[in-house]
Amino acid sequence: MNHALQMLCRLLDLLIARGLLLGLVVWLFSVPSFAANPAKPASPSGSPQEVLQSSVKNWVAQSRKVSADEVLLAPLDARVKVLACDKPLAMDVPFSSAETVRVRCARPAWQQFVRVSVASKAPAIQAQAKVDTPPESAKRWVLVASVPLQRGMVLNETHVQRAQVDASVMPVNVLEQTTEVLHAEVVRDVRPGVPLRSQDIRPTVLVKRGQMVLMSVGQPQGFQISARVEAMQDGRFGEQIKLKNRDSGRELSGRVQGPNQVMGL
Structure with missing residues (x-):
């Protein structure tokens, strides 16, 4: 009797173990795998210049009812640095020619002019330019x-x-x-x-009468001496003005080179 009871308990333990194992397998296959889920695309990124160019393309494409791929942009002036804009860019056509688009940023305040053309309309534009435009x-x-x-x-x-x-x-x-x-x-x-x-x-007036200014004599790349002198009159950039050495009382002449700066003559 005891042996039969022991066999029954072992059988129940085996069924319970298999049931739990089967339940674990079913749960694993029923829960969607994290690896199977597609990763969210990264937010679009790019330099301020790339954002500007993309915005101009989309704006021109929408306003002229063409594909963005047909919009061509002239290279931006390499000397002009495009700053990142905290606000959406605003665009318009300020001149008579539709080939120049003005891009403006509210914060920080700046604007940039971009030359554009539409590839599908280039022949028509060129034909009209021969008659109506320079x-x-x-x-x-x-x-x-x-x-x-x-x-x-x-x-x-x-x-x-x-x-x-x-x-x-x-x-x-x-x-x-x-x-x-x-x-x-x-x-x-x-x-x-x-x-x-x-x-x-x-x-603009860079030197005002009565101010002490720095007067330099000599070559900037060679031997040069400087002294503080008094301006006897107002002076704008490039103008020749009268100066006075307060220590010696001697009157001098100099040419205005910058704010409170003159070059002795």
Whole structure:
């Protein structure tokens, strides 16, 4: 009797063990494998320049009802650094030609001009250009305001940028190089994207009468001496002004080179 009871217990233990093992196998095959699930695609990434180019392509494709693959972009000016934008880029066509797209960022504030063309419409555009528009050679790289410029603002390289503009609608005396606005101030308000003319700016006052300025004599790459002298009059960049050595009382002359800096004559 005891032996029969022992055999029955062993049989029950065996069935329970097999049942648990079978349940474990069924559970493993019923739960979806983590490896089988497709990985989520990574968020799109790219440099600020790549984001700008992609945004322009999509905007032009949507506005002209074409495929983004048909939109061609001219290379950006390598001297202009594209900054990352915290807000969605805004785009429009500020000039008469639809080939120039203006891209603007609200934060940080900047704008960039991009030359575009549509491959499927290139023949038609070229045919019309022969009759109605000036040739490509009539376009020039000029200096335009990159931000709103207000009268009295002292300019630096961040306030302007170079853009290609149709020569037929270009005003006279247009500036072309960033160096032309250094140490200059605006004499009238200028809207962003508008070409800068020589009459829109003037040299800013870098030295004021009564101030102590640094006067240098000699060659910058060779022997040079410097001394502190008093400015006897206001001076703009490049102007010749009178100076005075307070210790000796001697009057001197110098040419304004920068803020409170003159080169002795």
